[in-house]
Amino acid sequence: xxxxRPLILISNDDGVWAKGIxxxxxxxxxxxxxxxxxxxxxxxxxGCALTVVSPVTYRMVKKEEGVTIYQCxxxxxxxxxxxxxxxxDRKPDLVIxxxxxxxxxxxxxxxxxxxxxxxxxxLRGIPSIGFSLCDHRAETDFQxxxxxxxxxxxxxxxxxxxxxxxxxxxxxxxxxxxxxxxxTQAKGYWDCEWEPCPRSNGDPYFWLTGxxxxxxxxxxxxxxxxxxxxxxxxxxxTVDLTAYGFVEQLQKMLS
Amino acid sequence: xxxxRPLILISNDDGVWAKGIxxxxxxxxxxxxxxxxxxxxxxxxxGCALTVVSPVTYRMVKKEEGVTIYQCxxxxxxxxxxxxxxxxDRKPDLVIxxxxxxxxxxxxxxxxxxxxxxxxxxLRGIPSIGFSLCDHRAETDFQxxxxxxxxxxxxxxxxxxxxxxxxxxxxxxxxxxxxxxxxTQAKGYWDCEWEPCPRSNGDPYFWLTGxxxxxxxxxxxxxxxxxxxxxxxxxxxTVDLTAYGFVEQLQKMLS
Numbered sequence: 001x002x003x004x005r006p007l008i009l010i011s012n013d014d015g016v017w018a019k020g021i022x023x024x025x026x027x028x029x030x031x032x033x034x035x036x037x038x039x040x041x042x043x044x045x046x047g048c049a050l051t052v053v054s055p056v057t058y059r060m061v062k063k064e065e066g067v068t069i070y071q072c073x074x075x076x077x078x079x080x081x082x083x084x085x086x087x088x089d090r091k092p093d094l095v096i097x098x099x100x101x102x103x104x105x106x107x108x109x110x111x112x113x114x115x116x117x118x119x120x121x122x123l124r125g126i127p128s129i130g131f132s133l134c135d136h137r138a139e140t141d142f143q144x145x146x147x148x149x150x151x152x153x154x155x156x157x158x159x160x161x162x163x164x165x166x167x168x169x170x171x172x173x174x175x176x177x178x179x180x181x182x183x184t185q186a187k188g189y190w191d192c193e194w195e196p197c198p199r200s201n202g203d204p205y206f207w208l209t210g211x212x213x214x215x216x217x218x219x220x221x222x223x224x225x226x227x228x229x230x231x232x233x234x235x236x237x238t239v240d241l242t243a244y245g246f247v248e249q250l251q252k253m254l255s
Numbered sequence: 256x257x258x259x260r261p262l263i264l265i266s267n268d269d270g271v272w273a274k275g276i277x278x279x280x281x282x283x284x285x286x287x288x289x290x291x292x293x294x295x296x297x298x299x300x301x302g303c304a305l306t307v308v309s310p311v312t313y314r315m316v317k318k319e320e321g322v323t324i325y326q327c328x329x330x331x332x333x334x335x336x337x338x339x340x341x342x343x344d345r346k347p348d349l350v351i352x353x354x355x356x357x358x359x360x361x362x363x364x365x366x367x368x369x370x371x372x373x374x375x376x377x378l379r380g381i382p383s384i385g386f387s388l389c390d391h392r393a394e395t396d397f398q399x400x401x402x403x404x405x406x407x408x409x410x411x412x413x414x415x416x417x418x419x420x421x422x423x424x425x426x427x428x429x430x431x432x433x434x435x436x437x438x439t440q441a442k443g444y445w446d447c448e449w450e451p452c453p454r455s456n457g458d459p460y461f462w463l464t465g466x467x468x469x470x471x472x473x474x475x476x477x478x479x480x481x482x483x484x485x486x487x488x489x490x491x492x493t494v495d496l497t498a499y500g501f502v503e504q505l506q507k508m509l510s
Contacts, residue, residue: 045307047332048365050300055452055460077302077366082461085449107378109496110303111332123362123444152509159508164442165498167505182506184497187419189378194340197310205310206337221502236498236505241364242439243420243491247476250422250491251437253414254407 005066006032006093006157009121011079012100013043013113016061016071020099023142024131025067028153032093033066037083039113040071044102045208046113048120049075058082076113080120094157095121098131098169099142099149105134105170105223105233106186106212115168115237122166122239127156129167134227145171148180148232161236168235170227178230185235186224187215260321261287261348261412264376266334267355268298268368271316271326275354278397279386280322283408287348288321292338294368295326299357300463301368303375304330313337331368335375349412350376353386353424354397354404360389360425360478360488361441361467370423370492377421377494382411384422389482400426403435403487416491423490425482433485440490441479442470 008031012021016038025034037058056074063069070087072079080095097117104112114130121128131149133142152169161167168185171177193210214224223233263286267276271293280289292313311329318324325342327334335350352372359367369385376383386404388397407424416422423440426432448465469479478488 042308045305047302047304047371049302049304049330050366050463052300052463053297055462056449057458057460059458075304078463081445081448081463085447086459086461107494110374110378110494111305116302119365123365125444155508162498162501165501180509182502182509184499184502185495187495189380190336192340193336194311203312203314204341205312206341207310208305208307208333208336234505234509236501237496238498239362239365240440240442241492241496243417243493244439246417246420246491247437247439250489253410254435254437254489 007088007090008032008034008094008096009080009083009088009092010034010036010096011038011076011117012098013039013046013076014101015039015042016069018101019138020101020133020142024096024099027146027149029067031150031153031157035083035087036069037072037079037087039076039079040073043075043113045111046075046116047111048077048116051075051078056082077116077120080117084124092126095126095128096131100132101138101140102132102136103134103170104130104132104168105227106188109168109185109237118166119239122164127161129153129156129169131169133171133173135173164239165236168237170223170233172227172230174230177232181226181231181233183223183226183233183235184221186222188213262343262345263287263289263349263351264335264338264343264347265289265291265351266293266331266372267353268294268301268331269356270294270297271324273356274393275356275388275397279351279354282401282404284322286405286408286412290338290342291324292327292334292342294331294334295328298330298368300366301330301371302366303332303371306330306333311337332371332375335372339379347381350381350383351386355387356393356395357387357391358389358425359385359387359423360482361443364423364440364492373421373423374494377419382416384408384411384424386424388426388428390428419494420491423492425478425488427482427485429485432487436481436486436488438478438481438488438490439476441477443468
């Protein structure tokens with residue numbers, strides 16, 4: 001009896017035509033049957049956003065041996081939900097977001113459509129990984145990360161992940177990687193975030209921009225720090241946001 | 256020397272004209288100086304989404320004693336970021352999202368623009384609370400919750416919150432509240448999520464819908480369960496998503 005090949009669902013937030021997602025398919029297609037459902041246009045900064053005020057549609061754009069690619073009018077999270085509902089005839093063995101053009105370490109995890117994909121897969125009980133390269137340029141070179149991405153993917157396919165936990169993998173742009181590190185989410189926030197975008201009608205317009213401000217920079221386990229040192233970082237993230245350590249004290253505060 | 260009144264920044268995801276946000280202002284305006292910066296149209300399901308592909312603008316729509324209201328073209332998270340950058344001359348003492356028209360308990364926390372607001376405030380080091388009423392109708396009655404909302408707001412203004420922790424408050428629609436409970440985020444996912452939206456051009460269109468499937472329904476500490484029993488629930492949530500319990504094992508798995 002032949003065992004079915006693993007089924008891998010892929011999406012991203014840079015859009016179906018981005019280099020990163022197509023390179024990802026190339027790097028891991030030997031590991032299973034690939035279905036891509038990705039946004040028809042760039043959707044960076046989508047977080048876990050859903051499309052509520054309009055209907056969502058999709059269509060197939062390419063089908064070849066072991067790889068089928070769809071584009072979708074919705075957000076990255078919509079893509080995962082819609083693929084699970086309308087395209088796939090069985091539960092995927094893995095959901096992958098990426099490869100993102102840009103860093104999703106530290107607090108970026110909250111704004112990232114790549115992580116939105118991963119959180120959605122994880123909520124559905126599917127092992128899920130987000131891959132991000134710390135370079136947002138359209139033509140950046142993903143090739144140096146190819147082997148590491150295939151290795152991490154294969155390990156998760158084999159070993160699975162704990163219930164409610166998914167992986168946020170970030171890859172630095174360096175001459176040679178120092179190694180792979182399990183890390184924690186760096187604390188901080190974005191500052192100086194708005195760049196004026198003058199318009200002759202006089203209304204104030206702004207482009208989102210900013211610089212990351214690290215809190216607790218002495219913590220040496222963080223993704224932000226390890227990336228700066230040249231490591232590929234793998235931060236395990238939980239979809240249960242409960243601050244368990246504060247529940248009891250909160251009950252007293254409310255009484 | 257007169258102490259400054261607390262400064263409270265409010266936003267929502269139902270839009271600046273929604274009943275819920277205007278009722279919130281009415282319920283808590285005696286507690287401080289209120290600045291509202293809210294989306295100019297409904298933005299439900301925004302999560303922590305940002306506006307990246309276009310510039311964002313805002314304008315004042317109302318100013319009266321102690322309350323100033325702005326509308327913004329961006330997402331709920333943009334609203335908080337933009338208010339902090341362009342409107343406020345000091346750091347607010349509190350950021351509040353809501354009152355949302357609809358339930359943000361359980362895994363809804365990931366998709367909720369209301370919680371996006373709260374996470375943004377928390378990342379900036381400001382005590383932050385999201386209020387949601389479990390009824391999405393435009394004309395629903397928020398009045399029964401007025402006193403509780405003012406009390407919780409006042410307690411957080413006085414006592415603050417631990418660093419990196421914010422509050423997700425959900426209010427059931429019941430003849431009488433059983434009380435207020437500190438709860439945990441119920442585990443689960445949304446299923447049966449797409450409703451066909453036929454169109455004569457033949458492409459498949461879908462509206463987002465769905466029903467919540469609870470995992471581990473025997474856990475009696477959850478927000479989902481307590482809401483069904485008639486309690487107002489307060490779930491403390493953390494902005495640090497690291498799954499700390501898995502970091503060490505992950506490092507072994509990667510080696």
